[in-house]
Amino acid sequence: MKIAMTGATGRVGSRLLPHLREQDHDVRALTGRLEDTGAVRELVDGVDAVVHVAAALRTSTDFEGVNVHATRALAEASKDVPLFVHISTNLVYPGGLGRPATEDDPADPDQAFGDYPRTKALGERAVLDTREATILRLAFVYGDGDPHLEESLRWASAWPGHQRLHMVHHVDVAQAVEKVLGTSATGIFNIADDSPVTAVELHQLNGLTPDEAVQQDFDPWQGIVSTTRAQRELGFRPRYPSAWAATVSGAL
Template sequence: MRDPSRAEALRARDVEVVRGDLLDGASLEAAVRGVDAVVHCAAFFRGATPEQAHAVNDVGTQHLASAARAASVQRFVFTSTGLVYGATGGRSAREDDPCTPAPGYPASKLAAERALFAIDNLDVRVLRLPFVYGDGDPHVEEVVPMMRGFLPTQRMSIAHHADVAQAVARVLDKASPSHRIYNVADDEAPDLATLFASVGAPPPDGSAAEAARAFEIVLDNRRIREDLGFRPEYPRLQDAIAAGTA
């Protein structure tokens, strides 16, 4: 359960905070009443069993979507993950490519995407996010222990917080076909040695190269650039580092 005190900064900016539970569909009705659009970012990732991931990320998303449809919400934006593609082996994955996600979190996100697209009378957009970083987020430091055995040359798409926010704003404001999927990513996918170095960590040692394959995912961002005019504010990790926002 989230700590309610963490919402105080939002309240100070006149943001109305409504409490709900994705596992309880009735609790979501107040959150969607009278709103034009829903941007659904909640998920259970680290530490989730496959059953928990399914309950929150798939079934919970369906609960929220059903509430949004009943409230006549005009647009529903779902933040999914590039992990739905499965390992790409360094090849850039495009939105129409087949998906072979690993069990658990990645599979639950793909299941949620497909469930959303099957709901009648709901205008859905899906943003498939890569590894997200920036603005003081400790995400890079947190994954260093988990990825210690990965190959230092392995590449992985990333996106700065500012560019994720840009993608959300564009998909809300721009006209585009319903049931559209967009990859969101920087223009450059760094190797893990470079990513680790950005937080002063030595490169990974390659001792768990086979397990690392599931995270070797590079995203092609041409569709969102062409459809919505998306241009990363930080096209490369080095740009964010130089700006002091990594």
């Protein structure tokens, strides 16, 4: 399959790209900026699928410009491409649900999480208002040498010890994308492993002994999602059902 891909140099994209090529896909990566309309048109010309991974994450970047406006422009430029896969985040879900979030819940992120989830939610809507597409809402991505897991302690160290984080390994991100490419399924899918980890376990995964847990109010379901739809419609099952399974396999 001929695939146009954005974000190939980022943490998710740089690990996804070799997986796709190992499956004999002909992957064309964006070499310029996502805001470059000429480069985008050239990127999507004649391909079978677009895999849109690029996103603004850091505070110094243009969240609205990249995650909303450039994403909409990419979707518009690829209206003739049969399949459009948009990589998003489970942070778009609101808190207070009292259960794992499902794909039918609104994309209404908590303002406390900042511009990234807010603009990712807007970017999803921009894509779906433009064309039929597949939205993959990823849990916290880790593994394959990604420093993301270690960086999690910057904020998880202030969590109550029993607060949980839903995660997904880079290998399973690639698996989910491959499932979409193989089935041409459209719609919204949560992509996560089977076993969210606690703040205590995050410290242990990083080889540390957690300090005494901070006691504070928190929503035990915030960031926890249901993967039932992805399992049923895509046949998705995480190869690493938990971070502990990845640790035992030497995949961190």
